[in-house]
Amino acid sequence: MTSRKDFSRATATQIKNKLQGWSLSASTYGGRFVSGGRARTCAARTCTCATCGEVSTGAGTENAGTGVPYSRFWEINMDSDIHEGTPLRGNQAQAIGRREFLLGLSVAATGSALAIGNTCRAEHTPSAEAASASPSDGRASPAPPLPTIRLGDHRVTRLIAGSNPINGYSYMGPVLDRHMQEYFTPERIVEFLWMCEREGINTHQFSRPEQMAGVLRTLRQRGSKMKFICLHSGASGQTSVEKVVQDTQPIAIVHHGGVTDRLFREGKSREVHDFVKHVQDAGVLAGVSAHNPDCIKQIADEGWQVDLFMTCFYYLTRTPEELEKMPPVVTVQVGYPFFASDPLAMTKVVRQLDQPCLGFKILAAGRMCGRDYKVEAAFKFAFEHLKPTDGVIVGMYPRYHDQIRQNAGYTRQFAALRDT
Secondary structure (H helix, E strand, O other), X not given: OOOHHHHHHHHHHHHHHHHOOEOOOOOXXXXXXXXXXXXXXXXXXXXXXXXXXXXXOXXXXXXXXXXXXXXXXXXXXXXXXXXXXXOOOOHHXXXXXXXXXXXXXXXXXXXXXXXOOOOOOOOOOHHHHHXXXXXXXXXXXXXXXXXXXXXXXEEEEOEEEOOHHHHOOOOOOHHHHHHHHHHOOHHHHHHHHHHHHHOOOOEEEEOOHHHHHHHHHHHHHOOOOOEEEEEEXXXXXXXXXXXXHHHHOOOEEEEOHHHHHHHHHOOOHHHHHHHHHHHHHOOOEEEEEEXXXXXXXXXXXXXXXXXXXXXEOOOOOOOHHHHHHOOOOOEOOOOOOOEOOHHHHHHHHHOOOOOOEEEEOOOOOOOOOOOHHHHHHHHHHHHHHOXXXXXXXXXXXXXXXXXXXXXXXXXXXXXXXXXX
């Protein structure tokens, strides 16, 4: 098995090799490397991105998976805990040299599990052993309950365990994706959710009912009272709403955010509305997820009968045309357009809604996890800018650090006084 040290060294080597094939301007604006007013792309004939795996064939090449120019994918903000997006100036900008740039990329590429805190933790730390211990061994007492909000007739904790790490979606590239996939076996998923429940988290959001049906059944057989929310694309090839309800017994089914954004952009919002009605007819709460705040605004303006929203703190589904029209702004490091001002835009919309909202990607898919104080600041920001009736969904990867206990602690600290 590859050790964490070897994994980090290999990732750093990949990034170093990649940088040798990229041409970056000596000037910076808010951490963004620019040339002639905009970032430049690969100067070599071909090079492969160590982060997303795409191949560039020269300047101006677009990422094949998204159609976004690489110039947009290599915008970084080394002081990524700043939400307001204030550009760096003067000595601040000059301080971002090649060494700091490499350090930032190393942190981003290895993800929150490999960069959390100031010290390295081996895989056999007490927290990791606890996460893989049998739920019946009685070694630890359950933690006090977390603050809760109401979803329909259900009380759910303001911190909900997310599913992206379980599904192998790191938003850091294929290396860390595979790392997560290999870690989260069905047995480890069961133990992970059991540990979440023992830390006071009573709800999990999942997106693969065919994978999770057996896991949820095992949890319930062991006495778990965990509640579940299913994220569903509404596509004809996905497990039907009725079968999801039958096999997993969720309290809610929510329309997938990326699909919502695309359908609204294509003028097909009615398909999302029909999905909401279909879910409600199946007897569970119906919600809509989105990355684009305008989708949420439109639903509210049109008066849809929606039970809840899932609201991404970062608008990751901007089209290439939207990105090209944007002025130089601060981003939260590398890989996707995590614009640092996005959380303010989404939470402003959230506070105007009557329905409860569940904010997600509050840690920018690991980009806010390089230091514990940044994790703390992200939780503080989320609960200060959401309504008292809202919660957050956070994916966790407890392989090297007890993220479950840490995140539960920040939720008690910042959400307790706003319990509803």
